[in-house]
Amino acid sequence: xxxxxxxxxxxxxxxxxxxxxxxxxxxxxxxxxxxxxxxxxxxxxxxxxxxxxxxxxxxxxxxxxxxxxxxxxxxxxxxxxxxxxxxxxxxxxxxxxxxxxxxxxxxxxxxxxxxxxxxxxxxxxxxxxxxxxxxxxxxxxxxxxxxxxxxxxxxxxxxxxxxxxxxxxxxxxxxxxxxxxxxxxxxxxxxxxxxxxxxxxxxxxxxxxxxxxxxxxxxxxxxxxxxxxxxxxxxxxxxxxxxxxxxxxxxxxxxxxxxxxxxxxxxxxxxxxxxxxxxxxxxxxxxxxxxxxxxxxxxxxxxxxxxxxxxxxxxxxxxxxxxxxx
Ligand SMILES: Nc1ncnc2c1ncn2[C@@H]1O[C@H](COP(=O)(O)OP(=O)(O)O)[C@@H](O)[C@H]1O
Ligand SMILES: [Mg+2]
Numbered sequence: 001x002x003x004x005x006x007x008x009x010x011x012x013x014x015x016x017x018x019x020x021x022x023x024x025x026x027x028x029x030x031x032x033x034x035x036x037x038x039x040x041x042x043x044x045x046x047x048x049x050x051x052x053x054x055x056x057x058x059x060x061x062x063x064x065x066x067x068x069x070x071x072x073x074x075x076x077x078x079x080x081x082x083x084x085x086x087x088x089x090x091x092x093x094x095x096x097x098x099x100x101x102x103x104x105x106x107x108x109x110x111x112x113x114x115x116x117x118x119x120x121x122x123x124x125x126x127x128x129x130x131x132x133x134x135x136x137x138x139x140x141x142x143x144x145x146x147x148x149x150x151x152x153x154x155x156x157x158x159x160x161x162x163x164x165x166x167x168x169x170x171x172x173x174x175x176x177x178x179x180x181x182x183x184x185x186x187x188x189x190x191x192x193x194x195x196x197x198x199x200x201x202x203x204x205x206x207x208x209x210x211x212x213x214x215x216x217x218x219x220x221x222x223x224x225x226x227x228x229x230x231x232x233x234x235x236x237x238x239x240x241x242x243x244x245x246x247x248x249x250x251x252x253x254x255x256x257x258x259x260x261x262x263x264x265x266x267x268x269x270x271x272x273x274x275x276x277x278x279x280x281x282x283x284x285x286x287x288x289x290x291x292x293x294x295x296x297x298x299x300x301x302x303x304x305x306x307x308x309x310x311x312x313x314x315x316x317x318x319x320x321x322x323x324x325x326x
Contacts, residue, residue, distance in 0.1 A: 001180070002151070003272055004182065006169075006183055007191070009038070009164075011185060011191055012186070015214075015240075020160060020265055021160050023268075023269065024269070026114070026254055032120045032122065032158070033119050033120065034121075034147075034160070034161040035122070035124060036124045037164050042121065043112075047114070047246075057108050057123075058140070059108045060139075060140035062108055062143070069104055070093060070096075070146060071083055072094035074089070082306045082308065084303075085143075086149075086300070088149060088311065088312060089313075089318060090312070096150050109122045122144075127140055144174070145177065150318075165198055173287060173288065176202075178208075179276065180208050180272050181209050181210070182211075183209055183210070183212070184212050186214055187215070195232070206280075210232060215237075217239070234271060237264050238261075241258070242258060281318055281320075289312050
């Protein structure tokens, strides 16, 4: 299952991503955690110290390796140089599995030990101004999008992405790559306006969007969110002393998390797990092709000097039954 946490800066995306990752790890579920937020803070939120976080390999610096591996022997992709962030897999491409080991994880993932189990952490690396543009060839989140588009994940496997709700993810189609998108919103007009924007983009693509209210202080906050987002509001989370202690560098054991917050995380997991029934690999593949053609036309063809529409393998559908070609 692929899960995104999005929202305004400071709303609590990283905090809630990290809690959800800890929640999954605590029951021994296989998890890949990906930090694609502008402020790269997921490592520390998972308990890494400054030196450990600084030593994480940046996916953005390893794009050539990622592209070369994923392209495999796909005859439609003649070089890593013509592979852009939206280039879809086809016959001959190499796919990623959550539990396997492969050269992409070797280069980009690091194991983080949490209470109950370990997870793999991958980070895009710090963003520069160029990464925030719409037409960006070397985009850091492009590395994440390529991985998601080549990933075959099962119902009991989790990929959790801490992600910025920016124009880049709308242009590239990254916002359509998840089984569930949790929009973290504080009970403020700004928090809710990000929801509205997301909802607008999501509408045409069947994106399952659920709002998680954060820093909610009472009934008035809950009423505000309910009035603004209606039934999209899944649950609200209040101030957590557990989180505060963690931020002070004194992380309590995860089983000491407040009951209400544990309950909220359980609800998130229920929503994620039940989304599996609605998974549609054909639609997933169709959408990646749609965004690839759009990106090819708006900047990709020009940047690579090639017609990138030929990269689309018309007979290919990503899915759990696709066998690996190594
Ligand atoms: N429920 C919470 N309880 C306590 N502190 C929180 C909570 N949610 C967020 N915070 C704090 O608010 C700040 C911003 O949260 P963060 O997760 O980094 O936001 P974002 O990733 O959306 O920018 C952090 O210092 C974080 O510890
Ligand atoms: Mg963050």
